[in-house]
Amino acid sequence: MFQYSNQKYTGVNFGTQDLRYGELISCTFHRCSFSNGSLEEITSSNCRFIECDFRGASLNGSIHKESAFENCSFNGASLFVAKFEECKMTGSDFSGSNMDGITIYQGDWSYTNLRHARLVRQDLRAIKFFEADLSGANLEKADLRNADLTMALLAKAKLQGTDVRGAKMESVDFKTFSIMGMRMDREQTVLFSLSHGAKVD
Template identity: 65%
Template sequence: MYQYIDETYREVDFSNKDLREGELIRCIFIRCRFRAASLEEITTEGCRFEECDFSGAQLNASIHTESAFVNCRFTEANLFVAKFEQCKMTGSDFVKASLDGVTFAAGDWSYTNLRGAQLSKQDLRGLRLEEADLYGANLEKADLRKADLTRAQLAHAKLQGADLRGAIMEGVDFRSMDVKGAHMDIHQAVAFLRSYGAKVD
């Protein structure tokens, strides 16, 4: 096990490195590459990753607390049972990433690319997903209570059985997604009806 504290790395290539079971505290990584790196069971606390590439990286069982991954690429990364607690993930790309069993404890996931993501039965309560791309995502039976989905792209998303009560859904096109069996509050129900041209008094 290794530990890095208050270190800064710029454009360093960690691709294919064995970096398992490490501890990173308040470290900064700018435009670094972690392509296909082994990062299983690492922990980050208060770290910042800017424009870093984690494509194909193994992040299984990693734990991240109050860290920021801004405009990072996680294409085809394995995040099985990873945990993100109060993290800032804005602008990051998760296309074809494995998100099975991931824990999302609050945090800001605005502007992220989660197209086609498998998020069924996930606890996404209070998550900020403003303008996130969730096109075709599987959100069946997901708990989205009090999440911020302002202007999120939810076309062809599966929301059957999802709990949307208290979620902010301003600017969302209800006609483009399947909400059969979803739990809505009165405000969402009214917005849903109006999206189909109903007059609600």
């Protein structure tokens, strides 16, 4: 067990180091690599990771509170039962990552690549997914109430039983996915009708 506090790192390769069970507090990492690294059960709070590489890394059971992961790559990473509380994840790429059992509490996931992500039954209330790519994602029975899905891509996403009441869905292309079994509010049904060419008075 180690603890890093108020440290700044640029271009450092941490991928070969064993970072399991470590604690990171108010640290900044710029263009650092954690590729294929062991970060199981690591905790971070108030940290910033900018353009960092987490490809193939194991972050199983890790906990992150109010940390920022901006434009980071998580391709093929394992985030099994990882927890992100009020984190800023803008522009990060999660393609091919294992997100089973993940916990996401609020935060900003705008511009993220979550294509084909498995987020079944997840509590995603009030999370900002502005212009996020959720194409092909499995969101069955997920709770997206009051989330911001403005301009999000939902092509071929699985939304059976998904609750989107109160979510912002302006500029979402409703023609690219099935709303069968999706729980919507009145405002969203109007947006759905408009996207299919209806005139609503």
